[in-house]
Amino acid sequence: MSRDRTLPGLAVATLVLLGVAAAAPGWMVFTLVVSLAQGLVVLGLMVLWRAGLMSFGQSLYYAVGGYTVGLINIQFGLSNALLLVLAAPAVAGLLAFLLGFLLARYRDIFFSMLTLAFAMILYGVLVKSSTLGSTDGFSILTPSFLGPHPGPDATQRLLTGLAALIALLAAALVHRYLKSTAGHLATAIRDNEIRVEYLGYSVHRAIHVKYVLAGILAGAGGAIVAMAIGHIDPEMAYWTTAGEFVFVAILAGAGSVAAPFLGAILFVVLRTYAAQYTPHLWHMVLGGTLLLFIVFLPDGVWSLFERACRPLKRRAPS
Amino acid sequence: MTALLDVRDLHKHFGALAAVAGVSVAVAEREVVGVIGSNGAGKTTFVNMVTGYLPPSRGTITFRGRDITGRPPRQVTGLGIARSFQVPQVFASASVLDNLLVAIGIAEEGRLPIWTPLRRRQRVARALATLESYGIAGYASQPASLLPQGVRKLLDIAMATVRGPELLLLDEPTSGISVGEKFAIMDTIMAALRAQRTTVLFIEHDMEIVDRYAERVIAFADGVIIADGPPQAVIDDPEVRRLVVGERVKVAE
Ligand SMILES: Nc1ncnc2c1ncn2[C@@H]1O[C@H](COP(=O)(O)OP(=O)(O)OP(=O)(O)O)[C@@H](O)[C@H]1O
Ligand SMILES: [Mg+2]
Numbered sequence: 001m002s003r004d005r006t007l008p009g010l011a012v013a014t015l016v017l018l019g020v021a022a023a024a025p026g027w028m029v030f031t032l033v034v035s036l037a038q039g040l041v042v043l044g045l046m047v048l049w050r051a052g053l054m055s056f057g058q059s060l061y062y063a064v065g066g067y068t069v070g071l072i073n074i075q076f077g078l079s080n081a082l083l084l085v086l087a088a089p090a091v092a093g094l095l096a097f098l099l100g101f102l103l104a105r106y107r108d109i110f111f112s113m114l115t116l117a118f119a120m121i122l123y124g125v126l127v128k129s130s131t132l133g134s135t136d137g138f139s140i141l142t143p144s145f146l147g148p149h150p151g152p153d154a155t156q157r158l159l160t161g162l163a164a165l166i167a168l169l170a171a172a173l174v175h176r177y178l179k180s181t182a183g184h185l186a187t188a189i190r191d192n193e194i195r196v197e198y199l200g201y202s203v204h205r206a207i208h209v210k211y212v213l214a215g216i217l218a219g220a221g222g223a224i225v226a227m228a229i230g231h232i233d234p235e236m237a238y239w240t241t242a243g244e245f246v247f248v249a250i251l252a253g254a255g256s257v258a259a260p261f262l263g264a265i266l267f268v269v270l271r272t273y274a275a276q277y278t279p280h281l282w283h284m285v286l287g288g289t290l291l292l293f294i295v296f297l298p299d300g301v302w303s304l305f306e307r308a309c310r311p312l313k314r315r316a317p318s
Numbered sequence: 319m320t321a322l323l324d325v326r327d328l329h330k331h332f333g334a335l336a337a338v339a340g341v342s343v344a345v346a347e348r349e350v351v352g353v354i355g356s357n358g359a360g361k362t363t364f365v366n367m368v369t370g371y372l373p374p375s376r377g378t379i380t381f382r383g384r385d386i387t388g389r390p391p392r393q394v395t396g397l398g399i400a401r402s403f404q405v406p407q408v409f410a411s412a413s414v415l416d417n418l419l420v421a422i423g424i425a426e427e428g429r430l431p432i433w434t435p436l437r438r439r440q441r442v443a444r445a446l447a448t449l450e451s452y453g454i455a456g457y458a459s460q461p462a463s464l465l466p467q468g469v470r471k472l473l474d475i476a477m478a479t480v481r482g483p484e485l486l487l488l489d490e491p492t493s494g495i496s497v498g499e500k501f502a503i504m505d506t507i508m509a510a511l512r513a514q515r516t517t518v519l520f521i522e523h524d525m526e527i528v529d530r531y532a533e534r535v536i537a538f539a540d541g542v543i544i545a546d547g548p549p550q551a552v553i554d555d556p557e558v559r560r561l562v563v564g565e566r567v568k569v570a571e
Contacts, residue, residue, distance in 0.1 A: 181423030
């Protein structure tokens with residue numbers, strides 16, 4: 001078995017990201033924080049995907065994360081970033097726990113469509129709620145940190161730094177989870193559910209845990225993006241948002257907990273450039289990219305990364 | 319002495335077909351019971367009901383004096399009954415070692431095995447020792463999908479035994495295995511089980527195997543038990559000869 005270098009790799013990557021958050025130009029910092037938020041959601045999708053399940057409705061928890069931030073702002077006047085970024089995943093996780101009892105019974109396309117259905121219901125509710133600004137949504141309070149308000153630019157940088165640390169924590173914990181017995185049950189469930197039950201473990205519970213994990217991560221992503229943009233609207237729950245997460249998941253691949261973040265950054269870059277250089281064709285560019293990935297890189301960009309590292313290892317001893 | 323497993327008046331109907339039609343049997347602790355019967359006699363259906371995979375249409379199943387009728391496989395496994403499958407049920411895309419590690423991981427950890435790494439050192443050692451006792455340690459790193467049938471069968475049985483079940487039901491442990499290997503494989507299985515003091519009920523078509531390993535034989539025909547007793551007496555029973563053994567001999571030749 002080869003040595004697992006994921007954790008040191010994540011630590012180094014986080015240091016680089018903290019450097020970017022501190023010193024890079026404002027637009028780059030903004031791009032980074034949005035990518036990190038998206039990466040968190042996709043990390044959750046990866047956990048489900050490994051068990052052969054794909055959520056087409058992860059926008060549900062993304063929106064719940066965002067609106068939790070907004071509602072805490074309104075109800076309690078609280079804007080502390082750390083508090084909000086913990087509260088939002090807790091609420092999202094609770095909802096996932098409740099819906100999980102139903103969803104854990106479904107597989108394949110039925111699972112996917114059911115997740116989509118729940119996201120559509122939330123979208124409908126949000127659009128109809130005039131107290132929550134209906135289709136316009138509403139503004140989020142500028143996030144605060146311990147100490148006095150540091151000004152808009154520094155706030156964004158601090159938020160991005162916080163997002164990088166949360167991404168590190170989430171990736172490290174998910175990595176640990178994937179190596180555990182429950183993590184390995186993903187393949188086991190895909191291969192043979194009957195055997196899992198006969199070994200004495202509930203397949204429903206295994207899937208339920210994965211679903212809650214994915215919900216928590218999507219809630220965290222939604223909270224971060226809400227604070228970074230300073231605004232939330234029902235679009236967060238819409239199926240196109242959920243579709244983007246699936247897109248990034250495929251782009252990224254499920255090979256490592258770092259893959260979703262790499263995929264998210266790649267996606268934002270791709271979309272930005274496509275929109276800039278081909279203003280009317282950018283959907284086509286994204287579609288074409290997805291097509292190329294599915295055909296030529298079914299294991300995502302991460303597999304390129306792995307391939308790039310492997311020959312080095314082989315060459316070394318000779 | 320109370321029975322370990324006590325089955326009363328068990329029935330299973332599939333539409334108009336009565337696959338099991340009134341089976342009552344008691345198995346004592348440490349017994350090694352062979353189950354024979356022609357194809358479609360209801361042997362697998364019987365095992366499926368005892369282990370909770372199929373709910374019985376009628377009847378009760380008692381294990382250690384506790385009614386377990388209709389409990390799902392997961393709970394039945396937890397109570398100490400394990401089974402192997404006529405068609406081995408393994409995790410095809412995982413390695414042989416990982417297959418066993420998952421089985422051990424589930425057995426060792428509780429309801430949320432989310433923190434301890436699956437491949438922790440003591441567990442790998444235990445898994446390799448188990449594979450060794452079944453004579454398949456050499457396949458540890460191979461994906462289960464590429465295994466020869468006999469090895470896959472042994473892996474299936476090894477996975478079923480990691481919890482140290484009190485009762486093990488083996489569904490045709492030697493089917494799909496060449497005649498030359500059958501005895502060696504049964505020796506391996508039985509030695510491993512004797513060491514664990516497991517009560518065993520095995521379904522088998524090969525009368526030589528039944529005669530050699532069973533202390534008691536139960537013959538099934540058309541969903542009912544037609545004979546139950548010492549191996550030679552059951553195999554020589556005229557009814558069993560007509561319905562079970564004779565037919566198999568013809569098939570074998
Ligand atoms: N799930 C099912 N649905 C419908 N019929 C079934 C089902 N399972 C078994 N049967 C039928 O019940 C009867 C008994 O089947 P069973 O598998 O128990 O036989 P068996 O004694 O194990 O035979 P074999 O030696 O071929 O394994 C057969 O006629 C079979 O076709
Ligand atoms: Mg059978």
